[in-house]
Amino acid sequence: MILCYDLGKSVAGSLALHVMVSLARKLIASRNPIPTSRSYEFGNPEVFVPFSRLQETKLLESHLVSLLDNCSSLNQIKQVHAHVIRRGLDQCCYVLAKLIRLLTKINVPMDPYPRLVFHQVEYRNPFLWTALIRGYSIQGPLKEAVSLYNAMRRESISPVSFTFTALLKGSSDELELNLGRQIHCQSIKLGGFCEDLFVHNILIDMYVKCGWLDYGRKVFDEMSERDVISWTSLIVAYSKAGDMAAAAEMFERLPVKDLVAWTAMVSGFAQNAKPREALEFFHRMQSEGVETDELTLVGVISACAQLGAAKYANWVRDMAEGYGFGPANHVMVGSALIDMYSKCGNVEEAYKVFEKMKEKNVFSYSSMIMGFAMHGCANAALDLFEEMVKTEVKPNKVTFIGVLMACTHAGLVERGRNLFDTMEKHYSVEPSVEHYACMIDLLGRAGQLEEARELIKAMPMEPNSGVWGALLGACRIHAGRWEDVLGVRKSIKQKLLRKDPSRSWIEGKEGVIHEFYAGDMTHPNSKEIKEALEDLIGRLKSHGYEPNLSSVPYDLNEEHKRRILLTHSEKLALAYGLLITDSAGSTIKIMKNLRICEDCHSFMGGASQITGREIIVRDNKRFHHFRNGVCSCGNFW
DNA sequence: ATAGGGTTAG
Numbered sequence: 127m128i129l130c131y132d133l134g135k136s137v138a139g140s141l142a143l144h145v146m147v148s149l150a151r152k153l154i155a156s157r158n159p160i161p162t163s164r165s166y167e168f169g170n171p172e173v174f175v176p177f178s179r180l181q182e183t184k185l186l187e188s189h190l191v192s193l194l195d196n197c198s199s200l201n202q203i204k205q206v207h208a209h210v211i212r213r214g215l216d217q218c219c220y221v222l223a224k225l226i227r228l229l230t231k232i233n234v235p236m237d238p239y240p241r242l243v244f245h246q247v248e249y250r251n252p253f254l255w256t257a258l259i260r261g262y263s264i265q266g267p268l269k270e271a272v273s274l275y276n277a278m279r280r281e282s283i284s285p286v287s288f289t290f291t292a293l294l295k296g297s298s299d300e301l302e303l304n305l306g307r308q309i310h311c312q313s314i315k316l317g318g319f320c321e322d323l324f325v326h327n328i329l330i331d332m333y334v335k336c337g338w339l340d341y342g343r344k345v346f347d348e349m350s351e352r353d354v355i356s357w358t359s360l361i362v363a364y365s366k367a368g369d370m371a372a373a374a375e376m377f378e379r380l381p382v383k384d385l386v387a388w389t390a391m392v393s394g395f396a397q398n399a400k401p402r403e404a405l406e407f408f409h410r411m412q413s414e415g416v417e418t419d420e421l422t423l424v425g426v427i428s429a430c431a432q433l434g435a436a437k438y439a440n441w442v443r444d445m446a447e448g449y450g451f452g453p454a455n456h457v458m459v460g461s462a463l464i465d466m467y468s469k470c471g472n473v474e475e476a477y478k479v480f481e482k483m484k485e486k487n488v489f490s491y492s493s494m495i496m497g498f499a500m501h502g503c504a505n506a507a508l509d510l511f512e513e514m515v516k517t518e519v520k521p522n523k524v525t526f527i528g529v530l531m532a533c534t535h536a537g538l539v540e541r542g543r544n545l546f547d548t549m550e551k552h553y554s555v556e557p558s559v560e561h562y563a564c565m566i567d568l569l570g571r572a573g574q575l576e577e578a579r580e581l582i583k584a585m586p587m588e589p590n591s592g593v594w595g596a597l598l599g600a601c602r603i604h605a606g607r608w609e610d611v612l613g614v615r616k617s618i619k620q621k622l623l624r625k626d627p628s629r630s631w632i633e634g635k636e637g638v639i640h641e642f643y644a645g646d647m648t649h650p651n652s653k654e655i656k657e658a659l660e661d662l663i664g665r666l667k668s669h670g671y672e673p674n675l676s677s678v679p680y681d682l683n684e685e686h687k688r689r690i691l692l693t694h695s696e697k698l699a700l701a702y703g704l705l706i707t708d709s710a711g712s713t714i715k716i717m718k719n720l721r722i723c724e725d726c727h728s729f730m731g732g733a734s735q736i737t738g739r740e741i742i743v744r745d746n747k748r749f750h751h752f753r754n755g756v757c758s759c760g761n762f763w
Numbered sequence: 764a765t766a767g768g769g770t771t772a773g
Contacts, residue, residue, distance in 0.1 A: 291765045295766085327767075328766060330767095331766075358766095387767080390768045425770090489771050494771095524772050
């Protein structure tokens with residue numbers, strides 16, 4: 127039985143009804159499924175709703191759907207579900223499909239709850255099928271989603287366009303890529319979907335996710351119709367691949383740029399360690415009158431964190447408040463701010479933000495723990511971890527890197543070993559190569575070189591450069607085993623050769639950021655900087671400083687090595703810092719994108735002594751506070 | 764009722 131109804135009185139409605147009836151007749155005549163259309167709905171013929179009550183039922187349905195829309199936790203959804211059953215809508219595909227989509231969104235496994243919801247409905251429409259297929263597709267395995275799709279076909283339910291988008295969404299590796307291609311072929315065979323803009327946009331993402339960026343680009347190039355989503359997908363793909371030049375080229379060609387496209391560029395630059403470009407794009411975006419939302423701000427905050435400048439930190443914070451995205455009610459903004467203040471050297475302010483936040487997630491806790499660890503506040507970090515595990519927020523791999531780093535800084539070997547041993551058992555976080563690197567660091571720093579070596583042997587994975595680096599540091603400060611150092615250095619040499627060029631920043635007057643590369647003479651005050659640096663080198667030499675040429679990992683002659691070493695970017699930044707600040711004991715803060723070299727480290731120490739200044743160098747790992755010739759890291763980094 | 768942007772570590 128096919129039921130058509132028309133609630134309105136308009137001519138269009140009557141016409142639509144007429145079309146429906148003739149489509150229904152065709153369907154009966156051909157016994158084939160009809161192409162997708164949003165204007166019909168498969169309902170449950172057993173639950174016949176009298177015409178007089180139809181509007182009331184529709185109202186109830188949309189009421190329940192809006193209740194669901196406001197749910198953000200499993201418990202809330204379960205409550206609404208109970209309500210749905212009480213109101214007799216336990217067979218309503220519209221409401222239940224919404225419920226399954228929401229469960230997918232908050233990552234509730236499809237088995238058993240959503241699957242059970244699905245099975246309790248006797249007459250399932252394509253949207254209910256699609257909701258479950260989508261869940262399996264997103265959460266994996268894709269095979270499960272495909273077998274559901276086949277079951278749906280066996281029951282002669284005709285797929286809708288987003289059945290295919292749901293299926294394609296799941297392909298994330300090469301194996302699934304082939305499955306994805308088969309699905310795409312199916313969608314073409316069934317007709318009506320091959321020209322679908324949605325399907326094409328998902329295809330772009332599918333190829334990109336599998337690492338086939340060029341294929342994604344090919345789909346894009348061959349599309350007959352493109353929208354801002356197609357463009358943004360590729361912009362993001364290029365930026366994730368580290369090719370900001372290609373991303374920027376796409377962006378400039380994009381005819382109508384919207385908030386999301388702009389944000390993709392801002393975040394792209396931030397993610398690719400190009401904070402100045404990120405801010406430049408953000409300013410352009412604002413001057414073109416594009417609105418700003420929470421996600422845009424997160425990108426901007428991340429850029430400011432990399433600059434490490436107090437001026438930018440306060441600027442972006444005030445701006446976030448001004449837009450109504452303050453940390454109190456916005457977890458993502460709050461977490462990003464915590465990270466930013468820690469990286470700007472202001473861990474107290476980071477904690478103030480943390481305290482203000484009403485809702486805290488794993489990012490908030492991990493960023494705060496990491497912030498404490500970076501600044502050597504080991505007890506604060508560990509106390510916060512204890513506080514965290516009492517809440518419902520589950521620690522993840524990053525959280526454990528934070529607590530292990532904290533232990534390293536305070537030499538808490540037993541505590542660290544204990545955390546490392548229980549992370550999998552108690553918190554289901556599998557130790558990764560980074561966690562092993564932390565442990566090697568911890569053991570090595572405490573002088574337990576044999577244990578460190580045993581742990582490397584026992585690792586279930588290949589040691590990476592972080593692990594070797596930790597061991598290298600340990601060999602350097604203990605036992606004087608230089609032959610070991612050379613051996614380790616050899617094995618990580620390949621990695622050293624393909625690193626980013628080293629850069630340093632310093633915050634000048636009016637919060638202007640000055641950036642230096644090694645040997646960089648492009649700064650307008652280069653002449654003065656060079657003189658100040660030479661003066662400093664002279665004074666240091668008279669105190670016994672001698673350039674440590676082994677810090678230059680290239681095969682060059684001595685004079686060349688010396689020239690490179692003495693114009694390392696942090697030395698230029700330091701010279702500039704001395705030029706622009708009063709000599710009255712003020713602190714000089716330098717930011718670096720890479721780990722500080724050994725020569726620069728001792729150079730900074732000596733400089734702090736003879737100038738009587740505190741020098742803070744933030745490298746890619748932690749803060750070095752140099753005071754009177756001594757560094758807070760204890761010469762271990 | 765399907766598609767694009769996000770924070771922590773390395």
